[in-house]
Amino acid sequence: MTTSEADAPQFDVDVDFLTGQPYPLWAQARGECPVFQTHSTMGFTDRPTFVVTRFADVERVLRDTEHISSSINAEHIGQYMGELILAMDGQEHRSYRGLVAHAFRASQLEKWDDALVRPTIERLLDGIAPLGKADLAQAITSKYPVQVICGIVGVPLEDAAQFHQWSELINGGPMHPEEGMAASRAMRDYLAPIVEDRRVNPTGDLISDLVHAEIDGQKLTDEKIYGFLRLLLPAGAETTFRVMGNALVALLTHPDVMQRVIADRSLMPAVIEETLRWETSVTQVSRCATEDLEVGGCPIPKGAAVSVITGSANRDTERFDHADEFDIDRPTANHMAFGTGQHQCLGMHLARLELRVGLDSILSRLPNLRLDPDQPPPEIMGLAFRGPESIPVLFDPS
Ligand code: HEM
Known part of the structure; x- marks a missing residue:
């Protein structure tokens, strides 16, 4: 099959990367041309780029x-x-x-619940509980998952802010290459003595696990160890931090649901899964075609980039009734927030653990939690990464 660019439906994505609202555009695409070609690649690739928006097509691409x-x-x-x-x-x-x-299996994570995850959120809440007002994004959600990941990886808590900064610079590398490379080198230089130490003195942290992991006599090379550690902070902290903000916005703007969850914590998993469906923090993943193929009736040529919109799949009304609404009572159906297929999120059990413990502690420690009426209401925004910049709230001091 040969394909020319002219064969593909065109559809321009004109949504601001940081502050945009892409859901109306994705809904229109799902209805009119569910797989389309775009020129808005954010400068990440010179390849022709195709966007996949329907649940069934997203699932098919991620499994192919x-x-x-x-x-x-x-x-x-x-x-x-x-x-x-x-x-x-x-x-x-x-x-x-x-x-x-190994380190990310649900059974392995149990050890971190009481030892690390709950103490981390409780310590952060100690800082705001007496105040009666706070910005939960600045004070809690932006700090909590980074600190948990630092604990799991095995780097000192006091270096969490430095790690956060490096991971943002590494993430921004495609836009600012010099800073990105400098942060990448700095993180490796910082980690090198810790990695060497754990080879000799394993402590049960993730670095110890990585340096000693072995299958059929095969161990990870140094480059693979550092590659994994450089991915973990952005993959683990930036994502969970934003979803936790999205869950808080969902509860604060649906006070009836928040009251039900306060009274009955067994509803928490439904809140978490519905937030992941309704407003996931990572709305798209990247693939490329290794052969000419057709997806949803659209020809995609070999070599093309394929932008797989998991966030759009999660709002597909063919899969979810009244998909734009936050509804914790909807029948369970798998969402695409963690992707699917062989690259399905390795950290999903950790993310769910952090969300469950974090939201539970916030509801317990901040009584009468509500939006601050004197501040602008929080807004979940962004194209590829979605979350609220700020979540101003009031509560009874304790
Ligand atoms: C709510 C929070 C999270 C969301 C929405 C999320 C989302 C995703 C998605 C969509 C993928 C698939 C990427 C692809 O198919 O190309 C992925 C992969 C991955 N995630 Fe997460 N993630 C979250 C939390 C975490 C955490 C806490 C960690 C680890 C600490 C983590 C580590 C990873 C890793 C290592 C991969 C790559 C897996 C592979 O390539 O086999 N993620 N994540």
Whole structure:
């Protein structure tokens, strides 16, 4: 099959990267041309780029390892992170994932619940509970998952802010290459003595796990260890921090739901899954076509970039009734917030644990929690990454 660019429906994505609201555009695309070509690539690739918006097509692309590759992820962010699990395919990916997956199993995470996750959120809440008012994004959600990841990785808590800064600079590498490379080197220099120490003195943290992990006599190379550690902070902290903000906005703007959850904490998993469906923090993942193929009736030529809109799939009315509404009583149906197929989020059990413990502690420690009527209401925004900049609230001091 040969395909010219002229065959593909065109649809321009004109949504601000940081502050935009893409859902109306995605709804229109799902109805009119669910797979379309775009020129808005944010400068990340010179390849022709196709956007996939419907649930069924998103699922198909993410599960198709025969015609679709993840290697495109090495072209932008991989340059700054190093050897990247997100950019691997096939056997290389299976072996690597096998080596790092151990630490992220639900059973392994139990040890972090009481030892790290709850103390971290409680300590942050100690700082605001007496005040009676706070910005939950600045004071809590932007700090909590980073501090948890630092604890799991095994770097000192006092370096969490430095880590956060490096990971933002690494993430921004495609836009600001010099700063991105400098942060990438600085993080490696910082981690090197810790990695060497854990080879000799394992402590049970993630770095110890990574340096000693072995399958069939095979261990991770240094480049793969540093590549994984450079990915973990942005992959683990930036994502969960934003989803937690989205969950708080959902509860604060649906006070009836918040009252039900305060009275009955068994509803918390439904709140978390519905938030992940309704407003996930990572709305898209990248792939490229290794063969000419057709998705949702649209021809995609070999070599093209494929932007897979998981956020749009989660609002597809073919899959979810009244999909734009936040409804914790909807029948359970798998959402796409963590992707699917071989690259499905490795940290999803950790994310769910952090969200459950974090939201539970906030509702317990901040009585009579409500939006601050004297501040602008929080707004979930952004194209590829979505979350609120601020969440101004009032509560009874304690
Ligand atoms: C709510 C929070 C999170 C969301 C929405 C999220 C979303 C995603 C998505 C959509 C993917 C698939 C990427 C692809 O198919 O190309 C992914 C992969 C991944 N995530 Fe998460 N993630 C979250 C939390 C975490 C956490 C807490 C960690 C670890 C600490 C983590 C680590 C990873 C890793 C290592 C991968 C790559 C897996 C692979 O390539 O095999 N994520 N995540």
